[in-house]
Amino acid sequence: MLKRKTRIRPVDDARTHILSLRDKPGFMERFIDSNKGRGVFATQPVEAGAFVLEYRGELISAEECRARDYTELQSTFLFEFEWQKRHWCIDASKEDCSLGRLINDNHKSPNCTMKKIIVNDTPHLCLFAVKKIEIGSEIEYNYGDSQWPWRKKEPKQKISVLETKTSLTDHSSHDASNKDAVVTQEPKQQTSVLETKTSLTDHSSHDASNKDAVVTQVKK
Numbered sequence: 001m002l003k004r005k006t007r008i009r010p011v012d013d014a015r016t017h018i019l020s021l022r023d024k025p026g027f028m029e030r031f032i033d034s035n036k037g038r039g040v041f042a043t044q045p046v047e048a049g050a051f052v053l054e055y056r057g058e059l060i061s062a063e064e065c066r067a068r069d070y071t072e073l074q075s076t077f078l079f080e081f082e083w084q085k086r087h088w089c090i091d092a093s094k095e096d097c098s099l100g101r102l103i104n105d106n107h108k109s110p111n112c113t114m115k116k117i118i119v120n121d122t123p124h125l126c127l128f129a130v131k132k133i134e135i136g137s138e139i140e141y142n143y144g145d146s147q148w149p150w151r152k153k154e155p156k157q158k159i160s161v162l163e164t165k166t167s168l169t170d171h172s173s174h175d176a177s178n179k180d181a182v183v184t185q186e187p188k189q190q191t192s193v194l195e196t197k198t199s200l201t202d203h204s205s206h207d208a209s210n211k212d213a214v215v216t217q218v219k220k
Contacts, residue, residue, distance in 0.1 A: 113127070
């Protein structure tokens with residue numbers, strides 16, 4: 001009798017790729033058009049709940065982030081969030097061939113959501129699939145409810161920009177007592193965007209199939 005293949009927990013899959021400093025196979029970068037620029041597409045099916053990619057970059061304090069001199073383009077790759085009652089930033093402004101930083105916004109029907117997990121006492125922001133993703137599909141997640149410039153080009157619809165809160169959990173065994181953290185991603189230079197808050201709760205022993213999250217991010 002053949003043994004059933006052991007299914008890797010999405011959280012463990014994320015940890016493995018975080019530690020390897022490599023993107024998960026099954027995804028490719030592709031130029032879309034002059035409006036969207038580059039995007040990331042699936043080259044193999046992705047099951048709902050599966051780990052997809054890490055939003056990888058340099059972890060620095062929010063204070064250091066604001067003290068650095070970024071171009072307008074570079075500032076769109078700064079991801080500020082809260083952890084252990086402090087504000088931090090993932091600086092993904094440098095081209096490092098990682099794919100997570102290239103994933104585009106979809107605020108209507110995203111196929112991924114962002115979750116915060118802890119590996120070796122360090123926070124990491126990772127994308128997990130919220131539904132099955134077919135080969136050739138673009139990987140997308142909701143940057144948050146804000147008045148992003150590219151959304152204004154869509155057919156006018158009454159879209160709520162009220163504060164959105166979603167519970168997430170850190171995948172750690174040492175930080176599960178933390179209160180919900182607010183995660184926002186915005187440019188170093190403030191734009192006329194309404195503040196959107198997303199709650200991240202520590203995810204110590206749960207799988208990646210938790211509730212979806214809305215994460216505020218700035219377009220590349």
